[in-house]
Amino acid sequence: MLIYCPLGTPTGIRGALILCQDVHALVIKNNLVKRTFIYTAGIFVMAFGIAMTVRADIGVAPGGVLAFAASKLSPLSIGQSTSVFHIIFMLAQLAITRNPTRTLLFQFPLAYAFGFLIDLFYGLLNITISGMLPGVILLTAGMAVLSAGLRAIVGADILLMPPDALALAVGNIFGWPMSKSKLAFDIAMTALAAVLTLIIVNDAFLVVGIGTVICAAATGPAISFYTKLMPFLDVPKGNGHDGGGQS
Numbered sequence: 001m002l003i004y005c006p007l008g009t010p011t012g013i014r015g016a017l018i019l020c021q022d023v024h025a026l027v028i029k030n031n032l033v034k035r036t037f038i039y040t041a042g043i044f045v046m047a048f049g050i051a052m053t054v055r056a057d058i059g060v061a062p063g064g065v066l067a068f069a070a071s072k073l074s075p076l077s078i079g080q081s082t083s084v085f086h087i088i089f090m091l092a093q094l095a096i097t098r099n100p101t102r103t104l105l106f107q108f109p110l111a112y113a114f115g116f117l118i119d120l121f122y123g124l125l126n127i128t129i130s131g132m133l134p135g136v137i138l139l140t141a142g143m144a145v146l147s148a149g150l151r152a153i154v155g156a157d158i159l160l161m162p163p164d165a166l167a168l169a170v171g172n173i174f175g176w177p178m179s180k181s182k183l184a185f186d187i188a189m190t191a192l193a194a195v196l197t198l199i200i201v202n203d204a205f206l207v208v209g210i211g212t213v214i215c216a217a218a219t220g221p222a223i224s225f226y227t228k229l230m231p232f233l234d235v236p237k238g239n240g241h242d243g244g245g246q247s
Helices: 010-029 032-056 062-073 078-097 102-124 132-156 162-174 178-201 210-229
Strands: none
Touching: 032 062, 032 078, 032 102, 032 132, 032 210, 062 078, 062 162, 062 178, 062 210, 078 102, 078 162, 102 162, 132 210, 162 178, 178 210
8 A cells, every 4th residue: 555645744754765775775785786787888789799790791690680681671770670670579579478567668768779879889880891701800790799798788687688588488488498499589580581581672691691690600609708708797686695686
């Protein structure tokens, strides 16, 4: 039951102070400030890595291949198409889970912000790659940057990116582990992008290329490498004095 206490009364002031103390204790207990900082940094780093892989122009990571196809086949930028597909993935999650949780709703502003950052970094990284070798070098560097950002996002343990959250939701239906559901999701997205570009412009390899294969094969090992290299990215939700907590 919610009791209204005017803030100007002693009871209201006391209630406000207790609420502030509770919120402060929750933030400290769950390392929320540190986790939020790492998560935000991961979003920026991952967006920059995606911009690098797109600039390489030899195929992008499977998770973003549909968005890349949409940007090639429409007036949408790569960032705008990424936001659109992230929202589509969120709506698909909602259809599967039928549960509009706060975690799901928070993905909507994240989708817009992430798309904006991709376009920002894509514009700043104003380079033209010509030739396969320079493209492979730039894509490999971009994949390494992207994986570092993804590792930070996972370590912060705040919110999954919409494609990963959808893969998890689908995996829950079939009882699959995340690794299996993510692999199936990436294969499905890549195949769908290839089919769409084949039908529309008669080119199944418009967005699917050697870069897609490199990203698919190397992202997992890269994340494992960063896990060993940067264990500080795993921030516990508890402060270590109470056996851990849940946010």
